[in-house]
Amino acid sequence: MRMLVRLVLGLLVLKAVVAGPRFSRQVDLDSYDSANYDVDLDNLNSENQDIYDYDDGLTIDDPQIEIGTLAPPDYNYPVPEASLEEQEQEEEEEEEEMPLKPQLIPQGSGGSGVLMGPDTQKEEGLLPTTPETPQEGAGTVEGSVGSGLTPDTGEPDEPDEPVIDRKGMPTCLLCTCLGGSVYCDDLKLDSVPPLPKDTTHFYARYNRITKINKSDFAFLNKLKRIDLTANEITSVDDRAFMALPELEELVIRENHISQLPALPETMTLIDASHNNIGTKGIHNEAFKDMTSLLYLYLTDNHVDYIPVPLPDSLRSLHLQRNNIQMMHEDTFCNLKDFNYIRNALEDIRLDGNPINLSRTPQAYICLPRIPIGDLI
Template sequence: MRMLVRLVLGLFVLKAVVASPRFSRQVDLDSYDGTNYDVDLDNLNLVNQDIYDYEDGLTIDDPQIEIGTLAPPDYNYPVPEASLEEQTEEEEEELPLTPQLIPQGSGGSGVLMGPDTQKGMPTCLLCTCLGGSVYCDDLKLDSVPPLPKDTTHFYARYNRITKINKSDFAFMNKLKKIDLTANEITSIDETAFMGLPNLEELVIRENHISQLPGLPETMTLIDASHNNIGTKGLHKEAFKDMTGLLYLYLTDNHIDYVPVPLPDSLRSLHLQRNNIQMMHEDTFCNLKDFNYIRNALEDIRLDGNPINLSRTPQAYVCLPRIPIGDLI
């Protein structure tokens, strides 16, 4: 910009000098021939002095140019386009953040971090959710919280739950294990677990249950020890169709008979400290087939019952081991 101003000023001064009559006193250097190189320095200095005098003689009415005060011409400089990466980042910043909902579980509306509980917070904030496992141990819960739909393992041990309702585990098609150890459960809806097509393990030990509810045929482990289950607390042939059942624990109840028939898959049967007084010879074995061997059932606990195992020796001939209990 300064160079432009200086150029305009120089042209303006030069034009003024040419128009002045005193310019005739300039030395015409082009008229010199090749033999005379003397220059009238006095006249040349006079011309320069005239130029300076002309500049000093400018009046206030003459147009003046102030260096550095000219406004730049109106010009819209092109704005550099943002790179593809920057455009993508800007688009991501402009897009509103939408929380992803966890699918609806049992009794919940399906919000971030699982359905809301009665305590006013999502289940996965109240409990601990790791993958498909939900841990709600020792939280003083008085009911089963609504669970995310994809729950596979549910633990709510050492709480104050008193009842299991039909709706507590409704539509939980992926649920494989339920552990409600050491609560205050007195009743369980008869169909509370029947709608669970993948349920394999149920642990309800150390409660106040008087009747074992219906269970799906997919069970592999049932632990209802330390309850109040009596003679009428088990359905007739309750375990017959559970062809994958491996462990049946009914310790410390009020059962007065071995709940036969038992599936061939069973490995461990714990009935200690009940009220079993007698056993039939076909309780474990098949008297019509003496070649029948029950290799899987290696662990039978009958100690603490008012029964003399020595009275029914034929009841154990098909077993790999004799039951543990009183033989006298």
Template structure:
């Protein structure tokens, strides 16, 4: 009796749970099935009548699964940058004129030459350097005023005029190697306050030009220069002169006095026949030492260096030449 009552109460509780939750009803049926109170057929018939869903119940939140759209990384360009781009596109390119040279009107590529084209189109201009090598030039072309180094090697130039380098206040080096120069106008290089190096080797020059005191290098080798073609005391006041090259000329004697700054003197293959004891040293001051003059070339001359041994006591090295 008591057992039956208990089962009745449990049955009522199960009915109430089923009314509230269908999922619980299925669990209850399975529990009852385990107890052996229901037949398999009864359970199957009940499941056929009840439309069971494995999906979420009304009480479970619905979750939609999908692919999130990528974030938008197309950031707007700052207004300042857009304005700068517009300004760059609108600004026209303004060509800058190269300053006019010593004998022509200023144009885009330097002054015009006698061939009717700008110097910097005929030659090559790099910074302050102008290269006019091997162009079959008959004369020095007009140069931009800012030229510092001028090269016109292996041409056909026959004469240097005073007007060729007029007003060239920044010119430091002139190289006219291997031309046909036989004449240089008086003071053609004297109006150059910055000139330091002059190379006029392998020409037909017989007269050394007047040069400013600012010179550091002079190369007039392989010409026709005689001793009488060198002005008296031509190098005395060049206190910064380091290199003097007069190789392969017709010089009869060493062009003294030479500045104490001189390091290298090349006079090989000339016609020097004698040397004095005071050519390099000071006979009145036996403590005088000429440390700078380390390189003296006299080989190829008919002079006998052993005849004047006192002429080298102040030098760091004996000159190169015949000792017999």
């Protein structure tokens, strides 16, 4: 019995060695003779069948596999075919879910050869498209008159300037009214618009006004300042400003006037520079009674004399670049009263005139400063 147990254990060890990969490789290399290791397995199995029962390929340590745990085979069971109505319904649902693809309408079918469909804008590179300029109240039909494109070049037209009926428009809609000030600068005006009666300051610079009429400033009893710089004024009615009892400042520079109009005695500033005022363009003793006049600017004109007499209130006199050739000794001073001193007149500009100031030294003895100009 002990001998039999040893034999069975030896057989199991031998079988485990044979099943190992190392033994199989060694057998292939050395090619041992299998007859030397032949064992009568049949007798051994018959004698010990009631003791041990095992299958080929299994050892004692190998786990037994339960049949119930095996995965069932993958059978393809037949699926019942759907009815004809259900198939049609599924096909309709698939057609609804499919996105519409762009279609090309031929030119002769009444279309314009553009891509149609909701995904047309997302598709790039299918057909070149021409950008359209959207216009208010116009459709999107290509080639229409209101598309803003010229039929020949296809380029957008330059927008024209809006035409404004300035004659019928209220002044405070056309201009800007702030309190008593009215601003009408750079509006392409060709005449003075009707002004509110409470206007105190009027500005109409950089326009196209050509003439000042007597009625333009009628009944404006509160008007204090008028600024008409850089217009195209060629003539001014001589009495256009005389009916303004509160007028103090008139700026009419950079125009084309040749005659300075009559002005009320209330003036404090007169600027008529850069015009065409000549020898006869200023009234005789035009500034004598203006006892509040402070600034008189007649630069860049054709004046050939200093418009005397000048009021004692005058502080600044600008006559640059005119045609003044001489000056009298009593132009600024009083030769009969050597104690007379004219302290207010501190700014006299005569540069750019063909006059030699050194020839009339007595004309400046009453002034706090010598005029600016050529001394040679």
